[in-house]
Amino acid sequence: MATTATEAAKATEPKAAAQEQQANGNGEQKTRHSEVGHKSLLKSDDLYQYILDTSVYPREPESMKELREVTAKHPWNLMTTSADEGQFLNMLIKLIGAKKTMEIGVYTGYSLLATALALPEDGTILAMDINRENYELGLPCIEKAGVAHKIDFREGPALPVLDDLIADDKNHGSFDFVFVDADKDNYLNYHERLLKLVKLGGLIGYDNTLWNGSVVLPDDAPMRKYIRYYRDFVLVLNKALAADERVEICQLPVGDGVTLCRRVK
């Protein structure tokens, strides 16, 4: 999730949150940064579990199941993409016939694997994360799935990579799809660059745009420190995307909220 150099200090926030969660004795599969009793944005855990049990897990590729299980043991696992979101990404990629894609924020690679499995044999993903170690945790699953060759992993902050790409005109409008699951305080900076790099009609997906539902909490409501810190950025992001005429948008309550932006200008 964290991809800027200055993220090092803030990176302790997800860690602190994860430690909080473990102290609560949550032994079962960890999920996003949700409250106890609410594993998703849905009105009940039972309903969310129903969707997972009925439509997601029976169709989840073996490699993704494996990667999900490996990730569940990791202390920062609340950063991972949820299984229903992985399935959704997979479908999106197939629907738009994407071939050249990008992912900003990899963690252990669950959404990366979902994407790689959906791409054609000659599909590519330029994947960026400041932390290669986490990526290497999931890499064996990706290799076993036979899709690692589609991935070009760059360790480090994403902005410089994007700026480099933009410097060459050849890259403008060359990407079919980008998934951004990273530092919320940089989403708008990524957005400006991605709008040059994604083709007309191409798709950008921004993750965590409902931020555990905190977007509607009053300012003085109790919330975890890192939720409160990034909440303002998420609120500003949502306003900005809604007003951006260069894209058509749709905000879905999948995972922690995914906003799809289709470039139209």
Next chain:
Amino acid sequence: MAATGAGEGNKAAAGSSASLHSKTLLKSEPLYQYILESTVFPREPDCLRELRLATASHPMALMAASPDEVQLLGLLLEMLGARSAIEVGVFTGYSLLATALALPDDGKIVAIDVTRESYDKVGSPVIEKAGVAHKIDFRVGLALPVLDQMVAEEGNKGAFDFAFVDADKVNFLNYHERLLQLVRVGGLIAYDNTLWSGSVVDTPDEPLAAATREFNAAIAADGRVHVCQLAIADGLTLCRRVV
């Protein structure tokens, strides 16, 4: 879908109509309203808003698709580059209008409903005004015979890019068999109300909840499609035909 919505007029309309859309599967009503007010209403084309508000005062308004749902449908259609669609269940024509707006000028939609009364009274004038009525081929009648006839007609097999089913739940699996012949490989079939207000887990033995659960299990096991079940509106299941 043309994004022509910004402005004060929208804000006023959004404020007054926000409470009209209060069925949600999300953990809180304010969260749902947030999505509508920040992302849906500001981008809603005028004609779609007009039809939404006109439909809201209909006694059977609960039957209509929800605004966030039709926004997604429009986006999906554009992502697919869809040119032809089928709609099973029209009511006033709200999702039909959203579909028509997303198709190119020579796009075609076969719209099926057992009655066209609500459509003629409420939706048709708005759809005419929006300049997209020519894309719609409305067929009155029970959907099964209409679909059977379409399957039998020359040139219809695999001819459609997209289908939206928002109709009688007990027939969903029957519609599914026909639509799998009419929609092309790689095309999309979307089924509405597949979470049935959450009753699929709250009251699973209640007849309609049980029928919905049966449908969900059947398509999840159907190797001819890849599925994705979204907790948007009352549950929207996307099926991409792969075989």
